[in-house]
Amino acid sequence: METREYFEKVMQDYNQNRKGRSLRKYCKEEAVDYDWLIEFKKSYRSNQLQPDENKKLDEGEFIALTVEENFVPEKLNDINFGD
Structure with missing residues (x-):
C-alpha cells in the first residue's frame, strides 16, 4: 500500500x-x-491545498480560509438585508 493511501x-x-x-x-x-x-x-495537507483555480474539490473536502481584516461598512443603509 502506498504511503498516501495508508495515511x-x-x-x-x-x-x-x-x-x-x-x-x-x-x-x-x-x-x-x-x-x-x-x-x-x-x-499531505500542504501538497493537497496547492493553489489551482481549476481544481474541483471532492465531496466533503474544504479549503481553510483566514480573515485578513474585518470589513465594516460606512453606512448601514448601504447593506441590503434581503428586505
Whole structure:
C-alpha cells in the first residue's frame, strides 16, 4: 500500500471509529505511529491545498480560509438585508 493511501485509510478509520478518543489515543490503541502520522499530515495537507483555480474539490473536502481584516461598512443603509 502506498504511503498516501495508508495515511488516508488510517484517517478514515479514525474518523469512523473515534468513539470520543483523541488522535493520539486512537494511534496508541490501534498501533499506529502517531509521530509519523502527524509529520505526514503536515506535508499531505500542504501538497493537497496547492493553489489551482481549476481544481474541483471532492465531496466533503474544504479549503481553510483566514480573515485578513474585518470589513465594516460606512453606512448601514448601504447593506441590503434581503428586505
